[in-house]
Amino acid sequence: MARLQVNPTRMELKRLKARLKTAERGHKLLKDKSDEMIRRFMEYAKENKRLREQVEKELSTALTTFIVAKAVSDDAVVQEAVAMPSKTLKLEMDSQNVMSVVVPVIKVQQSSSEDKYPYSFSSVTAELDSSIEVMGGMLERMVKLAEIEKTCNMLAIEIEKNRRRVNALEYVMIPQLQETIKFITMKLDENERSNIVRLVKVKSLIKKESV
Numbered sequence: 363m364a365r366l367q368v369n370p371t372r373m374e375l376k377r378l379k380a381r382l383k384t385a386e387r388g389h390k391l392l393k394d395k396s397d398e399m400i401r402r403f404m405e406y407a408k409e410n411k412r413l414r415e416q417v418e419k420e421l422s423t424a425l426t427t428f429i430v431a432k433a434v435s436d437d438a439v440v441q442e443a444v445a446m447p448s449k450t451l452k453l454e455m456d457s458q459n460v461m462s463v464v465v466p467v468i469k470v471q472q473s474s475s476e477d478k479y480p481y482s483f484s485s486v487t488a489e490l491d492s493s494i495e496v497m498g499g500m501l502e503r504m505v506k507l508a509e510i511e512k513t514c515n516m517l518a519i520e521i522e523k524n525r526r527r528v529n530a531l532e533y534v535m536i537p538q539l540q541e542t543i544k545f546i547t548m549k550l551d552e553n554e555r556s557n558i559v560r561l562v563k564v565k566s567l568i569k570k571e572s573v
Contacts, residue, residue, distance in 0.1 A: 365538060365542040366538055370546040370549035375543065375547065378543050382540065392524060396521065403514065413503060413510060414507060417507055420499070428493040431493060434489070451470060452470075453505065454471070460513065462520075465512070466509055466513070468506070470506075472501070
């Protein structure tokens, strides 16, 4: 590991030791943050998986019954039946802070019309009724799924950024500081030994001259 290009002085040694202490403390904090973010991400990912499986199952059921309804009914009748919405959705966007990541929060408000099925029962089949009922019931879950998936994506990006910071500290900055501190310490010790040798020689010369 290449050391930093600095002057091997005691003042520089003191400054580098302070930087190393700060870097080690920052590394620990970032590592703890990374661990907690991964834990939270796993919770969201588990909920995302559960919701996706539920939505896909309901969607499959709704599409199956809708295909059956189209097969036994006239296309114009089916299109007319589904042209009038039975529910009105209102979405309110908000946000929350998850480990310093601002993620979306979507609130859903539904208002239903007086008629659950705004079409004539005599013109369509029971399969269409079933398909519309399932689709209407899964609207909130689909919005929630979109919210959680977006949260997972944002957390994953932040986890990757945080991981790069941790690695930069652990494998680059901290080893560089340690190597530089070791070099300066050795250099200062060497200078100290040289000074002691010179002092001994000077003392010896002075002693010889005084004899």
